[in-house]
Amino acid sequence: MAGAISSVQLLDTSSSYRCTYHAFLSFRGEDTRKSFTDHLYRALELAGIHTFRDDDEIKRGEDIAAELHKAINESKVSIIVFSKNYASSRWCLDELVKIMERRRRDDEHFVLPVFYDVDPSHVRKQTGSFEESFHRHKERFKEEMKKVDGWRRALREVADLAGMVLGNRYESQFIQDIVKEVGNKLDPKALNVAPYPVGIEDRVRGINMWLQDGSNDVGVAVICGMGGIGKSTIARAAYNLNCARFQGSSFLADIRANSEQPYGLVRLQRKLLSDILKGKANKIYDINEGIMKIKLAVCNKRVLIVLDDVNDLDQFNAILGMREWFYPGSKIIITTRHEHLLKAHEDYTMFEVEELNENESLELFSWHAFGQAQPVEGYMEVSRPAAQHCEGLPLALQVLGSSLSGKLLDVWKSALQKLCEIPDDKVHKVLRVSFDSLQDDHDKNIFLYIACFFIGKEKDFAITVLDNLDFCTRIGIQNLVDRCLVKINNEDNRLAMHHLLRDMGRGIIREESPQDPGKRSIVWHKDSFNILRKRTGTATVKGLMLNLPVLMEDESLKPLFGKSDKKRCNVEDYEGNFSRRRRLDFFCWKSIASNFSSTYSTPASNDLKFRTDAFTMMNNLELLVLNNVSICGGFEDFPKHLTWLSWRGFPLKSIPAIFCMENLVVLDLRNSSLQHVWKGTRFIGRMKVLNLSHSHSLLTTPDMSGLPNLERLILKDCISLVEVDESIGDLEKLVVLNLRDCKNLSRIPTSFNRSGSLQVLILSGCSKLGNATEQVYSGASVMKKFNLLSANLWQSLTSWVLPRKNLALTSFSFKSLPHSLGRLSLANCNLSEISSDLGALSVLKHLDLSANPIPNLPENMNGLHMLQELIVEGCTKLQTLPELPPKLKTLEAGRCTSLKRVTNLPNAFESLSKSFDECEKLVEIQSLFEIKPLRNVDIEMIKDVGLFNLESTESTEVEMINYLTCTTKKCCLQVLKECGIFSIFIHGSKIPDWFSYRSMANSSLRIFVPLHVNIKVRGLNACVIYTRLPDPSGGVHVASEHFLKVSNETKGRMWTYSPVAMGLPKENEDMLWLSHWVFGNDELESGDEIRVSVKCGLCVKEFGIELVYEDENKGEGVRSNNEDTTQSNVVAGDVTVSDSMYEMWRGKYFLCNHRLRTHQAQFRRRQENPAFADFSYKPGDSFYLNGFLFKHEVDIAKYQLQYFRRALTN
Helix, strand or coil: CCCCCCCCCEECCCCCCEECEEEEEECCHHHHCCCHHHHHHHHHHHCCCCEEECCCCCCCCCCCCHHHHHHHHCEEEEEEEECCCHHHCHHHHHHHHHHHHHHHHCCCCEEEEEECCCCHHHHHHCCCHHHHHHHHHHHHCHHHHHHHHHHHHHHHHHHCCCCEECCCCCHHHHHHHHHHHHHHHHCCCCCCCCCCCCCHHHHHHHHHHHHCCCCCCCEEEEEECCCCCCHHHHHHHHHHHHHHHCCEEEEECCHHHHHCCCCHHHHHHHHHHHHHCCCCCCCCCCHHHHHHHHHHHHCCCCEEEEECCCCCHHHHHHHHCCHHHCCCCCEEEEEECCCCCCCCCCCCEEEECCCCCHHHHHHHHHHHHHCCCCCCCCCHHHHHHHHHHCCCCHHHHHHHHHHHCCCCHHHHHHHHHHHCCCCCHHHHHHHHHHHHCCCCHHHHHHHHHHHHHHCCCEHHHHHHHHHCCCCCHHHHHHHHHHCCCCEECCCCCEEECCHHHHHHHHHHHHHCCCCCHHHCCEEECHHHHHHHHHCCCCCCCCEEEEEHHHHCCCCCCHHHCCCCCCEECCHHHCCCCCCCCCCCCCCCCCCHHHHCCCCEECCCCCCCCEEHHHHCCCCCCCEEEEECCCEECCHHHCCCCCCEEEEECCCCCCCCCCCCCCCCCEEECCCCCCCCCCCCECCCCCCCEEECCCCCCCCECCECCCCCCCCEEECCCCCCCCECCHHHHHCCCCCEEECCCCCCCCCCCHHHHHCCCCCEEECCCCCCCCCHHHHHCCHHHHHHHCCCCCHHHHHHHHHHHCCCCCCCECCECHHHCCCCCCEEECCCCCECCECHHHHHCCCCCEEECCCCCCCCCCHHHHHCCCCCEEECCCCCCCCEECCCCCCCCEEECCCCCCCCEECCCCCCCCCCEEECCCCCCCCEECCCEEEEEHHHCCHHHHHHHCCCCCHHHCCCEEEEEECCCCEEEEEECEEEEECCEEEEEEECCCCCCCCCEEEECCCCEEEECCCCCCEEEEEEEEEEEEEECCCCCCCCCCCCCCEEEEEECCCCEEEEECCCEEECCCECCEEEEEEEEECCCCCCCCCCEEEEEEECCCEEEEEEEEEEEEECCCCEEEECCCCCCCEECCCCCCCCCCCHHHEEECCEEEECCCCHHHHHHHHHHHHHCHHHHCCCCCCCCCCCHHHHCCCCHHHHHHHHHHHHHHHHHC
16 A cells, blocks of 8 residues: 655645645554554554554654654544554654644644544543553652653543544554545545455555556556456555546446436536536537547546546546547546556556455455354354355355344345355346356357356367357457456466356346256256156257266255265366355355265266156257266257267267267267277267267277368277277367376377377377287287177287287387377387487477386487477486477476486576476586586585595585575585586685685675785675574475675676575584685776675674785686685686676676576566666566675665664564
């Protein structure tokens, strides 16, 4: 929230006082600072009442500071919060005296006493806790009794004023009453925000920053979100906080509703002109006249205008016309449910309102239900699912909480159970506005289909189905997204919808025939069950969904289910929206996870079967979704015009020839009992998706030559499948083939490489693919020759005839794969080698080789120029990574426990997302860092660091922690080389004698480079002593990494170094960190002022530095206080401390290879705004990196100390 704004002056024409603040808040900090007063302050600010609060920023002396006097004199209102210990503070009493003096001088200064848990008579007569305080004051101020008498007089005066007493009221209501009283006295242009502004502050912050950006451009912002999400509330709060910054302001509420009234837009124009011209507007008789008058009114002053609930661009144009009319620096805010209300080419800022999180939802619900921030005792168990039911929608939380307030527990349970079936009418009406605003029945019908069938489904899947129902689905979905009725998950492109919108949509379907479900266009679950059981379906029904495992939890239907059998059914394949939605789980829906194990579920009983003739009258049925439903009878009565058939748990071993499939676009028979899909060749010209996943008895795929338009073939977890039919090579439109976990798949068809359309191939878990046995004898094709019917018999025969040995793949031939592949997954395929013909897949973008025993990757990997994602996670034998492609964006190499070296990390400092977790042997990433044993390092470099007796250290063992791999290991002494710095970690408790400059931990070293004629500074050595304190939790106490900071104060440069690895001492043991820094020619020069400081996650005891010089005549390195000149200058590879890839701001370098996201974030900021390259550029309070990374520890410590001192004095 905005703090004190000294630049905003509220001119009071009736008083000689200049008013910088609306209100001054006086309170006893230790009583109410973090509770009542904080809530009151925020409520005042949200109401547009700019309030001064002494919150740590004023340092007090013996008298009240001048700033405090100034704040009292520049406030229109003083609010005094009397609490039990108010009178114990001389500072509070002095404030009170000054406030009452101001009131005596200025009759218009309004003083409002607030009695918080204090009786006004105690204040007036100084009794109770006030009497105790004054006893102490008498003793302390014996020589200043006039001051004490002045305090008493001020207390009597203020207690005689009309004040506000908390009494038995809820604090929240008390605060609202105070805000209303102060608002009435001030009469500012403040708008009512919300009685309980939970979550408002966070959602207003970004808009405040936009309003206060200082730009001279005419700015337009759109606050967008679904109905009831809080758009108007957020806009009112932002308006209250900022309207005083502008020369004119206006908030036009409910534009959609007002514009529908006679002369509604004209009335809105009149109000806008009246607000901008301070009530001096002339009459307006038509819209065009109003537009011209608005143009004249806004062209000569900075204005803030809020247009609330705009649903049509004509409304915006009628009120505001052209942006070019406005005076520079003006701001316009629009709230709307229409995401793309403004044209795509127009320049505007979008603020999308998110739902409240779970904690915020429970708090807001509790305020409305109980008048406090949390449920009362005994109601938590029902309050949490009730709040979850609203899914973060503030309107629903308010309506539901208010409706349940004061009700008994059994009434709560009954009311909440009703919500499962019938949505609240008030919420329903608000949400339906967006539905009714859709332009035609086309988009409305798409919304209803999505609400009933496609929540949690991939967008492309929904388009595939609905396009074949003669919808223009792509544009229809976009229109729904624009109206905030549907969302698309950016991660997996799935459709999402707030479940209250879903319930609203299903309610609209229910209205088609409230009493007879068989006459509705779509039926689901309980209604589907009844019309199939009673055979009451009609030709009106176009879509039907019946999920028996979920329906069985309905208590009213349980008597219909007999003793149930157990049948395999994978949880992952239930309706996608079940795992995402928040329902009233406590009362009606149970989560899938709690009802079914990961492998088994409880389907319909064998005793409960429907008959195919139940579908006889539903001859227009197009979408049929069944889950574990048993149907008996002849399939000649089965629907013949189905576009999408999803029948999970299909009970037959083969699809009968009489089963009509000629119109099917999607056939989903997951978890089926199929062994052979169909006999012979069947022509299904419209089919685009065939999903037979988890069909554990399936032996072969069908002849697919009759499926010319098939695009997706999904066969996950078909564990008996041994081969794919050769006809797959003839599918010219096949895009996706998923064979994940088909663990007995022995080969891929030879016709496979003919496919020029395949983009996604998933073979993960096909551990027998390419096995030598099947390569010699081609699986099921050989079975046919021998007329063998059993796959188990065939496997027994081949294992007897052929030698018994572990036949791991030596190589996998990529030549047989289509060159059109963009995504290839070979995870857990038992591959021991990746051949170089991988390079033939020139358009490959995503490659997954996880959990394979491969020792390396082919050297031509960098030839995969399109590759963006490489996953080798869990490849425990992988030792090296070759040069990687230049466009790589993701590298997942976690748990590669043998990985030692990585050749390069492309885009590491710009965009690469990488993981090396648990790669404990990783010692080198070329051009970034290298870790090697001390004995393998050049002796001259060791001398530069300061180690001379190498023999005495060879047997030393240290424990190292690596922040990149998140591992620790014990090893011999290691040398770390990175960023132009050499580091050694060794046991020790004394800084070597040759370090000239030393300092204790909580300070910085400040030195001046001595003037030398013939010697240049080539670097510096640093030594840090640190220890590890006992950890009460018993774990490794490492709060954060080491940070060694070096700055050249003269040149304005700074280097902050955080090593990728460090030595980890034992408890209460000391360790030395010795480092040698190599600088360029002009980075440290004679006369420069140098500062050095250290921050460590462990406990730093002492550190020291020495300068390293180079004798120009000899070209040799010389330490600052040592006459030995035998060491030569050492360069740390090709990288120096001032390499551009480490530069965060000009002259500011963050030398760190394990916090690459920090560099990437700054890189993105610089790309978006070049001003970010300047260290002085500070766009917002949340941007703290420049203060944390590039301030010396002593400066940070001083700031923190001042902060705590101020806190203690309040």
